[in-house]
Amino acid sequence: MTVDELKRIKERARTFDKVEAGEVHVVVGMNTCGIASGARETMHAFQEGMKRLGIKGRVFQTGCIGMCFEEPLVDIIEAHKPRITYRHVDGAKAERILEEHLSEGKVVMEWAMAQFPNGGKPLEGLPLYSELPYNSKQKKIVLRKCGFIDPEDIEQYIATDGYFALAKALKEMTPEEVISEIIASGLRGRGGAGFPTGLKWKATREAKGSPKYVVCNGDEGDPGAFMDRSVLEGDPHAVLEGMLIAGYAIGAKEAYIYVRAEYPVAVKRLQKAIAQAKKYGLLGDGILGTDFSFDIKIKMGAGAFVCGEETALLASIEGKRGMPRPRPPFPAQSGLWGKPTNINNVETFANVPAILLNGASWYSSFGTENSKGTKVFCITGKVKNSGLIEVPMGITLREVIFDIGGGILQDRGFKAVQTGGPSGGVLPESLLDLPVDYQELSKAGSIMGSGGLVVMDEATCMADVARYFLTFTQSESCGKCTPCREGLQRMYQILDRICQGNGRPGDIEDLEELARSVKDASLCGLGQTAPNPVLTVLRYFREEVEAHIRERRCPAGVCVALIRYEIDPEKCKACGICRKKCPVGAVEGAPKVVHRILQDKCIKCGTCLEVCPPKFSAVRKV
Amino acid sequence: MSAVGQERMIEVVDRIPEEELAKLDPIIAKYAHRPGYLIPALKEAQEIFGYLPQEVQTRIAHGLNVSPSYVYGVVSFYAFFTMVPRGRHTIRICLGTACYVKGAPEILAKIEQELCIGVGGTTPDRRFTLVEVRCLGACGLAPVMMVGEDTHGNLEPGTVMDILDQYK
Numbered sequence: 001m002t003v004d005e006l007k008r009i010k011e012r013a014r015t016f017d018k019v020e021a022g023e024v025h026v027v028v029g030m031n032t033c034g035i036a037s038g039a040r041e042t043m044h045a046f047q048e049g050m051k052r053l054g055i056k057g058r059v060f061q062t063g064c065i066g067m068c069f070e071e072p073l074v075d076i077i078e079a080h081k082p083r084i085t086y087r088h089v090d091g092a093k094a095e096r097i098l099e100e101h102l103s104e105g106k107v108v109m110e111w112a113m114a115q116f117p118n119g120g121k122p123l124e125g126l127p128l129y130s131e132l133p134y135n136s137k138q139k140k141i142v143l144r145k146c147g148f149i150d151p152e153d154i155e156q157y158i159a160t161d162g163y164f165a166l167a168k169a170l171k172e173m174t175p176e177e178v179i180s181e182i183i184a185s186g187l188r189g190r191g192g193a194g195f196p197t198g199l200k201w202k203a204t205r206e207a208k209g210s211p212k213y214v215v216c217n218g219d220e221g222d223p224g225a226f227m228d229r230s231v232l233e234g235d236p237h238a239v240l241e242g243m244l245i246a247g248y249a250i251g252a253k254e255a256y257i258y259v260r261a262e263y264p265v266a267v268k269r270l271q272k273a274i275a276q277a278k279k280y281g282l283l284g285d286g287i288l289g290t291d292f293s294f295d296i297k298i299k300m301g302a303g304a305f306v307c308g309e310e311t312a313l314l315a316s317i318e319g320k321r322g323m324p325r326p327r328p329p330f331p332a333q334s335g336l337w338g339k340p341t342n343i344n345n346v347e348t349f350a351n352v353p354a355i356l357l358n359g360a361s362w363y364s365s366f367g368t369e370n371s372k373g374t375k376v377f378c379i380t381g382k383v384k385n386s387g388l389i390e391v392p393m394g395i396t397l398r399e400v401i402f403d404i405g406g407g408i409l410q411d412r413g414f415k416a417v418q419t420g421g422p423s424g425g426v427l428p429e430s431l432l433d434l435p436v437d438y439q440e441l442s443k444a445g446s447i448m449g450s451g452g453l454v455v456m457d458e459a460t461c462m463a464d465v466a467r468y469f470l471t472f473t474q475s476e477s478c479g480k481c482t483p484c485r486e487g488l489q490r491m492y493q494i495l496d497r498i499c500q501g502n503g504r505p506g507d508i509e510d511l512e513e514l515a516r517s518v519k520d521a522s523l524c525g526l527g528q529t530a531p532n533p534v535l536t537v538l539r540y541f542r543e544e545v546e547a548h549i550r551e552r553r554c555p556a557g558v559c560v561a562l563i564r565y566e567i568d569p570e571k572c573k574a575c576g577i578c579r580k581k582c583p584v585g586a587v588e589g590a591p592k593v594v595h596r597i598l599q600d601k602c603i604k605c606g607t608c609l610e611v612c613p614p615k616f617s618a619v620r621k622v
Numbered sequence: 623m624s625a626v627g628q629e630r631m632i633e634v635v636d637r638i639p640e641e642e643l644a645k646l647d648p649i650i651a652k653y654a655h656r657p658g659y660l661i662p663a664l665k666e667a668q669e670i671f672g673y674l675p676q677e678v679q680t681r682i683a684h685g686l687n688v689s690p691s692y693v694y695g696v697v698s699f700y701a702f703f704t705m706v707p708r709g710r711h712t713i714r715i716c717l718g719t720a721c722y723v724k725g726a727p728e729i730l731a732k733i734e735q736e737l738c739i740g741v742g743g744t745t746p747d748r749r750f751t752l753v754e755v756r757c758l759g760a761c762g763l764a765p766v767m768m769v770g771e772d773t774h775g776n777l778e779p780g781t782v783m784d785i786l787d788q789y790k
Contacts, residue, residue, distance in 0.1 A: 033763055036766070262755065262759060302700035302703065304700050304701060305756060316661070318657070320660075322699065323699075337657075380720035380764060381720050381723045381764070454720050468722055606728075
């Protein structure tokens with residue numbers, strides 16, 4: 001493959017999303033969220049239906065467009081007409097879309113969500129895709145192709161300027177120039193810590209020793225985070241191209257991409273992408289007619305959260321227990337098998353081709369003083385629109401949660417947002433105007449982290465949330481260093497007894513002291529950041545934790561040991577539903593005899609509250 | 623893995639006959655001279671046997687020229703590996719943050735109550751094994767579980783058993 005051949009493929013493939021008159025393209029979102037919502041059946045229904053009805057055209061898959069809450073999503077593309085996006089398309093809806101839209105040309109307005117004009121005259125009464133509130137504040141660089149190309153077709157990637165950044169690097173730039181460009185762009189590690197990417201590359205290039213390695217960290221373990229999965233599933237070649245450019249820049253010939261075992265779809269897409277890149281001569285020897293050779297291997301994780309830490313990940317690639325080791329030496333000096341290794345996160349690599357194609361100054365025009373470019377986030381939890389978004393750095397949390405996320409489910413009150421997974425913190429309403437920026441988030445006691453944003457409403461108990469994160473981190477601690485292994489368990493025990501209603505005066509102070517020690521003395525990032533959720537809960541929601549200890553009360557009504565269910569004798573009509581449904585026979589009563597809950601038998605499952613007819617509303621939680 | 627579940631399972635484990643163990647030899651031949659490929663070897667072995675009992679670990683250790691304690695160290699470290707047999711279908715209930723705040727604990731309690739097993743347990747008929755996982759990365763559909771390879775989202779306590787009924 002030469003650059004000219006690459007250009008010819010682009011020329012040939014650029015019409016992949018152009019539709020001939022009389023043909024229809026049906027594009028189905030087939031990422032994990034889509035598949036779990038039934039996209040496979042939807043795709044099948046369109047394939048069968050088009051055959052049956054004799055409709056010309058084809059059905060193809062694409063990656064995640066970000067709107068997990070609207071899956072399965074289907075786009076219908078026809079020549080000279082707007083491209084229509086339908087939401088929640090199951091098999092039955094597919095039938096009606098086939099009959100009305102595909103056969104008769106009538107858009108099924110009640111299920112249509114948005115349109116792209118595509119040169120056609122826009123339909124009245126249907127918003128433009130770019131004007132949906134979910135999209136209007138987003139800026140897509142990493143995700144620009146997700147949801148628009150078939151991730152299993154390298155030609156569609158090439159047609160959208162894919163591998164041209166690599167060509168530019170190999171043909172027009174020295175490795176040093178590539179590194180300078182990345183430094184100038186201000187790109188920082190998107191895995192969470194935010195180390196400047198270009199400086200890391202420079203350190204690896206300058207390190208003595210060979211061979212050198214490139215490693216891509218796809219061990220996305222933070223709960224509430226699925227950015228890397230979406231990129232790997234939706235645009236795997238962008239990651240490969242970023243790794244190739246890094247390999248050229250640092251002088252490496254070999255690379256590994258480490259993906260967690262829980263992401264089977266991502267692994268499958270990557271395997272296909274690597275095989276295609278090899279077939280097209282974009283991986284292997286003498287790439288694009290130069291003497292640059294590069295090979296990428298996939299390594300799958302085996303279920304250990306700590307392997308997201310870079311030294312643990314390298315140990316895992318070597319086939320060992322994934323335990324971290326002290327740094328320095330940093331992987332740039334001594335990494336995989338003791339050799340200089342450049343390790344970056346999936347999203348970081350996916351930024352690289354766009355930076356080289358458009359230039360460092362273009363990239364750094366987005367974002368803030370210290371945080372350039374965009375960041376991909378997964379907005380989840382008690383929010384109306386949950387999904388995958390990409391926003392310019394510096395946008396406020398309020399804009400993300402209320403403008404893009406659409407606000408809180410059931411219009412309840414906002415309570416907190418958790419950034420950075422178990423390494424980050426929970427931020428209260430008073431900090432909603434905080435800009436998304438490495439420094440600002442860190443000042444508030446949280447971190448940017450890999451990009452999970454979990455929204456919590458007023459029905460969430462913050463003591464319980466703090467305990468939840470410690471359940472997580474103390475069981476994922478690898479056990480190598482004492483502060484993390486022992487400290488987190490003691491912190492968990494204290495929080496557990498607080499949630500059980502057995503908290504003691506002094507518990508909060510003990511927690512704070514333990515948290516500081518664990519933070520200061522732990523070996524790796526897991527332990528150093530694990531106290532963050534607890535510390536932020538104590539900083540912003542102290543009164544709520546104190547209520548558990550002093551008043552034996554859970555203000556949010558979550559901690560089972562501190563709540564009771566009662567039946568209001570005035571309201572109870574003795575209908576008997578709760579008595580019949582109670583799994584432990586804790587409701588006393590008879591027909592026409594007002595019911596009562598036997599507290600010593602009750603397991604507080606809440607069934608009685610759930611089944612009590614709304615017109616009576618006799619059961620209450622206190 | 624709860625201690626109770628483990629004890630119960632160990633009683634029913636039979637010794638693995640030599641001809642079964644010989645199925646490991648192609649895996650060993652494939653990875654014997656590739657440093658760093660113990661984890662893939664163990665994964666393939668687990669695909670054959672469904673779990674990694676001591677005899678399997680020892681044979682792999684000898685084949686790949688590492689000590690059995692090293693292999694045990696790796697097997698016991700990673701959640702993906704199991705040393706006791708699992709049921710036909712593994713239910714992976716997600717307890718990631720998004721699932722947690724959207725009611726995963728109630729889903730888990732419902733399944734535990736209906737199947738009469740705890741996390742880490744296997745039903746006596748070997749139909750289901752119940753495990754918890756940290757995050758399946760499908761948070762947009764929280765709460766989520768995987769049954770075998772299938773992901774199910776937007777779970778509710780009232781209907782989760784209907785989903786499990788599809789798996790015989």
